[in-house]
Amino acid sequence: MPDAPLLAVSGLSKTFGGLAAVKSVALDVPAGGIVALVGPNGAGKTTSFAMICGFIRPDAGRVCLAGQDVTGWRPDQVAAAGMVRTFQITQPFAGLTVMENIRVGAYLRIANRAAATQAARDVGTRLGLGPMLDRPAAALTVAGRKRLEVARAVATRPRLLLLDEVMAGLNPTEINEIVGLIRQVQADGVTILLIEHVMQAVTALADKVYVLAEGALIGAGTPREIAGNPAVIEAYLGHGAAARMGG
Amino acid sequence: MRHWLPVLIAVLAACVPLVAHSHFLVNLATLTVFSAFLGQCWNISGGFGGLTSFGHAAFFGVGAYADAVIQTRWGISPWASLPLAVVLGAVLGAAIGFAASRAGLRGSYFALVTLAVAEVLRVIASASPITQGGLGILIKLNVTPGNFQFSDDRVFYGLAFLMLALSMAVAQWLTMSRFGTQLAAVRENEDAARALGVAIVRTKSAALALSGGLTALGGVLYVQMFLYVDPNIAFGADRTVEMLLVAMIGGAGTVWGPVLGAILLHVVADTSRIAIDAPGFAPMLYGVILLLIVGFLPKGVAGLKGWFVRA
Numbered sequence: 001m002p003d004a005p006l007l008a009v010s011g012l013s014k015t016f017g018g019l020a021a022v023k024s025v026a027l028d029v030p031a032g033g034i035v036a037l038v039g040p041n042g043a044g045k046t047t048s049f050a051m052i053c054g055f056i057r058p059d060a061g062r063v064c065l066a067g068q069d070v071t072g073w074r075p076d077q078v079a080a081a082g083m084v085r086t087f088q089i090t091q092p093f094a095g096l097t098v099m100e101n102i103r104v105g106a107y108l109r110i111a112n113r114a115a116a117t118q119a120a121r122d123v124g125t126r127l128g129l130g131p132m133l134d135r136p137a138a139a140l141t142v143a144g145r146k147r148l149e150v151a152r153a154v155a156t157r158p159r160l161l162l163l164d165e166v167m168a169g170l171n172p173t174e175i176n177e178i179v180g181l182i183r184q185v186q187a188d189g190v191t192i193l194l195i196e197h198v199m200q201a202v203t204a205l206a207d208k209v210y211v212l213a214e215g216a217l218i219g220a221g222t223p224r225e226i227a228g229n230p231a232v233i234e235a236y237l238g239h240g241a242a243a244r245m246g247g
Numbered sequence: 248m249r250h251w252l253p254v255l256i257a258v259l260a261a262c263v264p265l266v267a268h269s270h271f272l273v274n275l276a277t278l279t280v281f282s283a284f285l286g287q288c289w290n291i292s293g294g295f296g297g298l299t300s301f302g303h304a305a306f307f308g309v310g311a312y313a314d315a316v317i318q319t320r321w322g323i324s325p326w327a328s329l330p331l332a333v334v335l336g337a338v339l340g341a342a343i344g345f346a347a348s349r350a351g352l353r354g355s356y357f358a359l360v361t362l363a364v365a366e367v368l369r370v371i372a373s374a375s376p377i378t379q380g381g382l383g384i385l386i387k388l389n390v391t392p393g394n395f396q397f398s399d400d401r402v403f404y405g406l407a408f409l410m411l412a413l414s415m416a417v418a419q420w421l422t423m424s425r426f427g428t429q430l431a432a433v434r435e436n437e438d439a440a441r442a443l444g445v446a447i448v449r450t451k452s453a454a455l456a457l458s459g460g461l462t463a464l465g466g467v468l469y470v471q472m473f474l475y476v477d478p479n480i481a482f483g484a485d486r487t488v489e490m491l492l493v494a495m496i497g498g499a500g501t502v503w504g505p506v507l508g509a510i511l512l513h514v515v516a517d518t519s520r521i522a523i524d525a526p527g528f529a530p531m532l533y534g535v536i537l538l539l540i541v542g543f544l545p546k547g548v549a550g551l552k553g554w555f556v557r558a
Contacts, residue, residue: 079444
């Protein structure tokens, strides 16, 4: 029996009106690892994220962070407990500079202005935003905004970072850079749970992959196992696809 | 230039009572400084926090009535009722902030709720015997410093000046502190702020408490200056409109915006009053100015600085 996972989610469910968006999802994220949550559009990945971080209250289920039940906590309480998310659609503080954006994150653990500013500059520089630190966040490119999302979250010194499609909309070069950046964050001791569509990145990064389709988990395993899982292939490519590929 | 200009303005403003002996000039200066102070109060929550209140008169009126009622009913010195008035304003601010952000009201919904609070208070003040209804409360003339009444107008100018300095210190603190940064984050993007650990309800309530307490202080000074208050003076919508206009003309969310705004507004309003002295003209003019500012200068006059720097 290995150590208890850093994040343990069980029975997580959410219904919007008559639509069961997430059905009894359970997943574990071991400390220090990188776990990916994949699935077709509308599978309920982002809703699951929102429930894990307190943005949406789940109808049922439990979210435990390092053995502590954080189900139903407010997002800021969850962040203070060490679990911070990024947004698929980047949400910069457009009127602030890049450094000021990151400093909002740094202020979670550091009350002193000079120290928080220094921490924000360090994180920004480390994550490749050095030349942009004093520019307005609105001036960033899409790739820059994705980096800013990660930098702000990293500046809060999280134990667990939840990345929601940080590679969507990026070109292959930028994806490679972000993959390196995520490796770097992990090397600094941060555990990572990511939602991703870019399978190349998932294969390169994840120790373990959970596959969600129509709100339910249909598979879990290493990237290699998942790629050969018939249920997963069908979810992505349609009914009968696995048989056709195999034949 | 950035460093000596504010100092120069402050020194000049502090010298006004030394050179100006006419009542007119001292009054004009006092009202302008007072207006800048109230604009800064609005700016603390409205500019820095994006909480566009249309009901700041509620805080002003609560402060004014707290001061007037306590000294006329119980004969307690206004100096003693002053802290109570400030606390009441802060509590009202915190309560509005708490209720509105718990209910998730933002933007125009927040504006409507605050407007409603001020209007409800106005109606209550018009009907309640404690506030002597529409008659208003007249403070007995008894000019001694212990009564917060002064024979020399310039004392009030000095007090208004100190209050403005206090409010500007608070604004300056907002640009430099953790709380100010978190408030700006809430203004720019609530979801992102929450994700980064900012407690939205607490931050908004605190900003409104700060702003409400200071605004109530303004209400106290007003009553002591004019020795009279009635429901329209205390809770009327013009009060709020002037406050937000001053902040928005000058530049909402900037430390010096309300000062610029108050100077411009008083110059424009007072000179236009000489030319056209028709009732209702000033509010109409305010409306036109507000439209122009929102349409063409969303960052106020302070935003023009960027134009020159870029050019």
